[in-house]
Amino acid sequence: MRVGVVVFPGTNCDMDTYHALRLVGHDPVYLWHKEHDLKNVDVVILPGGFSYGDYLRAGAIARFSPIMNEIIDFAKKGGYVLGICNGFQILLEAGLLPGAMLPNITNSFICKEVFLEVINNNTLFLKNYKVGEILKMPIAHKEGRYYISKRELEELKENNQIVLKYYGENPNGSLENIAGIINKKGNVMGLMPHPERAVEEILGSTSGLNLFLTLLE
Amino acid sequence: MGVFGLKEEEIKHAIKLLGREPNDLEWSVISVIWSEHCSYKHSRKYLKDFLTKAEWVEQGPGENAGIVNLGDGYRVVFKIESHNHPSAVEPFQGAATGVGGIVRDILAIGARPIALLDSLRFGPIEKGRNKYLFEGVVGGISFYGNCIGVPVVGGEIVFEDCYSSNPLVNVMCIGLLTPGQKSYRGKAEGKGNLLLLVGAKTGRDGLQGASFASEKLDDEVHKKRPSVQVGDPFLGKLLIESCLEAASTEGVIGIQDLGAAGLVSSLSESARRGRSGVKVYLDKVPQREENMTAEEILLSESQERMLLVIKPEKAEEIISIFKKWDLEAEIIGEVIEEEKFVVYFKGEKVVDLPTELLVDGSLIFDPPYKDYEVPNLAFDFGSRVKKEHVNRFLEELVNDLFIKEKIYRQYDYSVQTNTVFSPGFGDAAVLRIKGTNKGIAVVVDGNGRYCYLNPKRGAMYAVTEACRNILCVGGRPLAITDGLNFGDPDEAEVFYQFRETIKGIDLASRALEIPIVSGNVSFYNGQAENTIFPTPIIGMVGILEDLSYLIKPGFKVVGNPVYLIGD
Amino acid sequence: MKKWTVILEIFLKEGIFDPQGKTVKDALHNLGFKEVEEVRIGKVLKIDILGENKEEIISKVKKMSEIFLANPVTEDFVIRVEE
Amino acid sequence: MKKWTVILEIFLKEGIFDPQGKTVKDALHNLGFKEVEEVRIGKVLKIDILGENKEEIISKVKKMSEIFLANPVTEDFVIRVEE
Ligand SMILES: Nc1ncnc2c1ncn2[C@@H]1O[C@H](COP(=O)(O)OP(=O)(O)O)[C@@H](O)[C@H]1O
Numbered sequence: 001m002r003v004g005v006v007v008f009p010g011t012n013c014d015m016d017t018y019h020a021l022r023l024v025g026h027d028p029v030y031l032w033h034k035e036h037d038l039k040n041v042d043v044v045i046l047p048g049g050f051s052y053g054d055y056l057r058a059g060a061i062a063r064f065s066p067i068m069n070e071i072i073d074f075a076k077k078g079g080y081v082l083g084i085c086n087g088f089q090i091l092l093e094a095g096l097l098p099g100a101m102l103p104n105i106t107n108s109f110i111c112k113e114v115f116l117e118v119i120n121n122n123t124l125f126l127k128n129y130k131v132g133e134i135l136k137m138p139i140a141h142k143e144g145r146y147y148i149s150k151r152e153l154e155e156l157k158e159n160n161q162i163v164l165k166y167y168g169e170n171p172n173g174s175l176e177n178i179a180g181i182i183n184k185k186g187n188v189m190g191l192m193p194h195p196e197r198a199v200e201e202i203l204g205s206t207s208g209l210n211l212f213l214t215l216l217e
Numbered sequence: 218m219g220v221f222g223l224k225e226e227e228i229k230h231a232i233k234l235l236g237r238e239p240n241d242l243e244w245s246v247i248s249v250i251w252s253e254h255c256s257y258k259h260s261r262k263y264l265k266d267f268l269t270k271a272e273w274v275e276q277g278p279g280e281n282a283g284i285v286n287l288g289d290g291y292r293v294v295f296k297i298e299s300h301n302h303p304s305a306v307e308p309f310q311g312a313a314t315g316v317g318g319i320v321r322d323i324l325a326i327g328a329r330p331i332a333l334l335d336s337l338r339f340g341p342i343e344k345g346r347n348k349y350l351f352e353g354v355v356g357g358i359s360f361y362g363n364c365i366g367v368p369v370v371g372g373e374i375v376f377e378d379c380y381s382s383n384p385l386v387n388v389m390c391i392g393l394l395t396p397g398q399k400s401y402r403g404k405a406e407g408k409g410n411l412l413l414l415v416g417a418k419t420g421r422d423g424l425q426g427a428s429f430a431s432e433k434l435d436d437e438v439h440k441k442r443p444s445v446q447v448g449d450p451f452l453g454k455l456l457i458e459s460c461l462e463a464a465s466t467e468g469v470i471g472i473q474d475l476g477a478a479g480l481v482s483s484l485s486e487s488a489r490r491g492r493s494g495v496k497v498y499l500d501k502v503p504q505r506e507e508n509m510t511a512e513e514i515l516l517s518e519s520q521e522r523m524l525l526v527i528k529p530e531k532a533e534e535i536i537s538i539f540k541k542w543d544l545e546a547e548i549i550g551e552v553i554e555e556e557k558f559v560v561y562f563k564g565e566k567v568v569d570l571p572t573e574l575l576v577d578g579s580l581i582f583d584p585p586y587k588d589y590e591v592p593n594l595a596f597d598f599g600s601r602v603k604k605e606h607v608n609r610f611l612e613e614l615v616n617d618l619f620i621k622e623k624i625y626r627q628y629d630y631s632v633q634t635n636t637v638f639s640p641g642f643g644d645a646a647v648l649r650i651k652g653t654n655k656g657i658a659v660v661v662d663g664n665g666r667y668c669y670l671n672p673k674r675g676a677m678y679a680v681t682e683a684c685r686n687i688l689c690v691g692g693r694p695l696a697i698t699d700g701l702n703f704g705d706p707d708e709a710e711v712f713y714q715f716r717e718t719i720k721g722i723d724l725a726s727r728a729l730e731i732p733i734v735s736g737n738v739s740f741y742n743g744q745a746e747n748t749i750f751p752t753p754i755i756g757m758v759g760i761l762e763d764l765s766y767l768i769k770p771g772f773k774v775v776g777n778p779v780y781l782i783g784d
Numbered sequence: 785m786k787k788w789t790v791i792l793e794i795f796l797k798e799g800i801f802d803p804q805g806k807t808v809k810d811a812l813h814n815l816g817f818k819e820v821e822e823v824r825i826g827k828v829l830k831i832d833i834l835g836e837n838k839e840e841i842i843s844k845v846k847k848m849s850e851i852f853l854a855n856p857v858t859e860d861f862v863i864r865v866e867e
Numbered sequence: 868m869k870k871w872t873v874i875l876e877i878f879l880k881e882g883i884f885d886p887q888g889k890t891v892k893d894a895l896h897n898l899g900f901k902e903v904e905e906v907r908i909g910k911v912l913k914i915d916i917l918g919e920n921k922e923e924i925i926s927k928v929k930k931m932s933e934i935f936l937a938n939p940v941t942e943d944f945v946i947r948v949e950e
Pocket residue numbers: 254255264267277278279280281282283296298322476477699700701733734735736737738
C-alpha cells in the first residue's frame with residue numbers, strides 16, 4: 001500500500017513517521033497541507049507535533065487546512081486514515097472520530113513510556129496484534145485526556161470502537177483509559193501514543209512495528 | 218535614547234575612534250553593541266587563550282556555534298547560552314525565548330537542531346518566589362522545546378540560596394550536519410549581495426535587552442523594561458524548516474540569527490566577519506506596529522527572525538521558500554565594499570559607522586580583583602553520623618530524584634527518534650546518529666558551591682565531572698561549550714572568581730585535551746551579598762564510535778566484581 | 785463600517801474536571817485565600833471586528849465560535865460586546 | 868457570608884506581541900471572516916469566593932491577581948463581579 005504522511009505547519013513527527021515507514025520497507029510520500037491532491041495514496045497518516053503551535057486548541061486550526069477537505073472525502077469513501085497524537089486531535093476536531101481532547105489531568109505536558117492493551121484489533125492498523133496484547137510506547141502530549149459524552153461513550157462501546165486502552169496507569173485522565181479509537185467502519189483510527197517511536201530495539205521498544213508492517217500488504 | 222550604559226571613558230573612546238561626535242541614533246547603536254552582553258568587554262581578554270583547536274574541531278569560538286567532526290561526513294554543532302535576566306522577570310517567556318535563541322544559533326550554522334539540555338539554578342523551592350520561578354522556567358522550556366520538536370535530552374538543576382533573586386537558566390543546543398550538508402558562517406560579503414530578513418515582523422519588544430542583560434537586576438527592573446519578548450515556538454518551528462530548506466540551495470552566502478541588539482548586532486557582526494559593509498533601508502523591514510522609529514526598528518529584539526545574505530540572482534527562489542512556509546521575507550539592503558554600517562530611514566542616511574568600531578572597537582576592561590576568605594560552607598562530616606541524619610538524607614535524596622523527574626516528564630525527550638539514553642537514565646544523554654552506528658553523548662555539569670569555595674578547582678571539577686559522565690556511557694569526550702555565570706565584574710571578588718574559573722577550565726581542558734569550541738558569559742547576576750556563586754556550566758559532547766559498545770548503568774549480573782577506579 | 789470589540793469567554797462545560805482551576809485554587813489556599821471555593825479557568829478572546837450593527841457582530845462571532853473558536857463537545861462560550 | 872462569583876480576565880499588555888492571537892486571526896481570515904481586525908487571547912478565571920460585600924471581594928481578588936494570578940510585568944487584568 002502507498003502511504004502518505006501529511007505535513008501541517010508545526011507538525012514535528014513527520015520525519016520520524018517517515019523514518020519508521022522506510023525502516024519496514026515502505027516508500028512513503030509527504031502530503032503538504034496546502035495541497036488538494038492525495039497523490040493516489042492508500043493510507044493517509046496524520047503525524048504528531050504541534051500543528052499551528054496547538055494555539056487555541058490542539059488540532060483546531062489544522063482541521064481547516066485545504067488538504068483536510070480531501071482527507072475527509074477520502075475517509076468517507078473508506079480510505080484508511082491514521083492520526084497519531086496531534087493527528088488524532090486533528091481527526092477529532094474534524095469530526096472524523098467522535099469525542100474531544102482535554103488538557104491532561106496533571107495539568108502539564110507528559111512524556112513517558114506507557115503500556116497499552118489492545119481491546120479490539122478489527123481494523124487494518126491493528127490486525128497484526130492480538131486482542132489482550134500489551135504494548136509499550138511513548139506518549140508525549142499536553143492535551144490527551146480523551147472525553148466524550150455519556151451517550152456517545154455507550155455508542156462507542158456498542159460498536160467496539162475503543163481499540164487501545166492505557167494498561168496499568170492512566171497517565172492523562174482519559175475517560176475509561178481510552179488511548180485509541182476507530183470510527184464505525186474501522187478505516188479511521190486515532191491514538192495518542194507514538195508507534196513511530198517504538199520501532200527499534202535501541203530506542204526501547206518495537207511494539208509499534210506491526211502497525212507499520214501491516215500496511216505493507 | 219542616545220547614550221546609555223556607557224562609561225565616560227567609553228564615550229570619549231568612541232568619539233576618538235570615529236573622529237566626530239556620533240548622532241543620537243548612532244550613540245544608541247554604539248551603546249547596545251558595546252554592552253557587556255554583545256562586546257564581552259570584561260571577558261574577551263581572558264577567553265581568547267582557551268584551547269580551541271584539535272584535529273577534530275572544524276570551527277571554534279567566534280561564530281554562532283562550534284563544529285566538531287564525527288567522521289564519515291557527520292559533524293555536530295553546539296553552543297550554550299544563558300537567559301538569566303529575562304527569566305528572573307518573566308520566567309515562562311524568559312526561558313522560552315532562551316530556548317528559541319540558542320536554537321537559532323545552531324540554525325544559523327545551517328544545522329538541524331537535534332537536542333537541547335538545560336542547566337538551572339534557583340533558590341530553595343519552599344522560599345518566596347522560587348517555586349513560581351522554577352515552574353515558570355520549566356514550563357517555558359517545555360512549551361518552546363516541545364513545540365519545535367527538539368528533544369530536551371538532559372540537564373541539571375540545583376537549589377541554593379544565592380540564586381534566590383537571580384535564577385540561572387542556561388540552555389545548550391546541539392545540531393547535526395550530515396554528509397554533504399554545507400555549514401554557514403554569520404557573514405556578509407560580496408558587493409551587491411542582498412540582505413534578506415526572514416521570520417517574524419519587527420515590533421517594539423525587548424528594546425534594550427542587551428543592555429538589560431548587562432546590568433544588575435534591581436527593583437527598578439520592572440519600570441526599566443519597556444516590554445518583554447514573547448516566544449512564538451510555532452513560528453520558531455517554521456523558521457527551522459524554512460531556513461534549512463534555504464540553506465540547501467546554492468544561493469546563500471551567510472546566515473545569522475537576530476538576538477540581543479537585534480538588527481544592529483546581526484548586521485554589523487556579519488559585515489565585520491566578511492570584512493565588508495552593509496547598507497540597510499529600515500523602511501523595508503516588515504513592521505508589526507505603526508510609527509516605529511529608526512531606533513526602535515534597529516534595536517528591537519523581536520523573536521524568531523533570521524538574516525540571510527544571498528546572491529541576487531537566487532533571491533526569488535529563496536524568498537519563495539519562506540513564502541511557502543508563510544513567513545515574512547524582505548530584502549532590507551545589500552552588502553557594500555566599504556567596511557561600514559550604513560542605515561537609511563525615510564530617505565535619509567541616519568547611521569554611518571565603521572563596522573570595526575562597532576564590533577571590535579569597545580574598550581577592554583580588566584578590573585581589579587581580590588581573593589576572599591571562604592566561609593565554611595562545607596558539610597560537617599566531623600560528628601558521627603546518626604540515624605536521623607540518614608533518614609533526612611534519604612528523604613532529601615528522594616525529593617531530589619522526584620523533582621528531576623517532575624521536570625523531564627514535561628519535556629518531550631523522545632521526538633526525532635534518536636534518544637537512546639533519555640533523562641534520568643544514564644550519566645549522560647546518548648543520541649544515535651541515524652544511518653550510522655555512531656552515537657553522541659551529551660551532558661551539562663556545574664557546581665557553584667565548589668566554585669565558590671575554590672573557583673579554580675571548582676571549575677576544573679566541573680570539566681572533569683562532565684568528562685566522567687561522558688565516559689560512563691562509553692563515550693570519548695570531544696569538546697566543550699562553557700556557560701559562565703557570575704556577579705558584577707566590577708566587584709573585585711567576583712572578578713577574582715572569574716579569572717580563577719577561566720584558569721581552572723583552561724587547565725582541565727588542556728590536561729584532558731578537550732578543546733572549547735563555543736560558550737557564553739553572563740555577568741551581573743546579583744550583587745553584593747546577593748551575588749550568585751560563580752557558576753561555570755560545562756556542556757560537553759562525546760562520541761560513541763559504535764553504539765553496540767554502549768554502557769548501560771547499573772549492576773548486571775550477581776557475582777560480577779565491583780571495582781573502584783581512581784584515588 | 786464601525787469597529788467593535790467583542791469579548792468571547794470560553795469555559796469547559798460544567799461537570800468536566802478543570803485541573804488548572806484546581807491547581808490554582810489549591811495555590812490560593814496555600815497563599816491564605818481560604819475564602820476561595822472554586823476556580824475554573826478558561827480562555828478569553830478580545831476580537832476587534834468591523835460591522836454595521838451589534839446584532840450582525842454578535843451573530844458573526846457566534847458563528848466563528850460554533851465552527852472554530854470553541855469545541856462544542858467540551859466547551860461553552862459567552863459573547864459580550866464592549867461599547 | 869455570601870458567595871460571590873468573580874470573573875477575572877487577564878490579557879497580555881498592549882504592545883506585547885500575542886503570537887497565539889495573531890495565529891487565530893490569520894485562521895479566521897482563512898475561514899472567510901475578513902472583518903476581524905485583531906485577536907488577543909488571554910485567560911479568564913471564574914472564582915467562587917465567600918465574603919461580606921462587593922468591595923471586600925474585589926479588593927481580595929485584586930490582591931490575588933497582583934501577587935499571583937497575573938504577572939504585573941506582562942499582563943493587565945480586569946475584575947468583574949457577577950451578581
Ligand atoms: N566562555 C566562552 N568560552 C568560549 N567561547 C565563548 C565564551 N563566551 C562566548 N564565546 C564565544 O563568543 C561568541 C559570541 O558569543 P555570544 O555573544 O554568546 O553569541 P551570540 O552572538 O549567539 O549571542 C560565540 O562564538 C561564543 O561561542
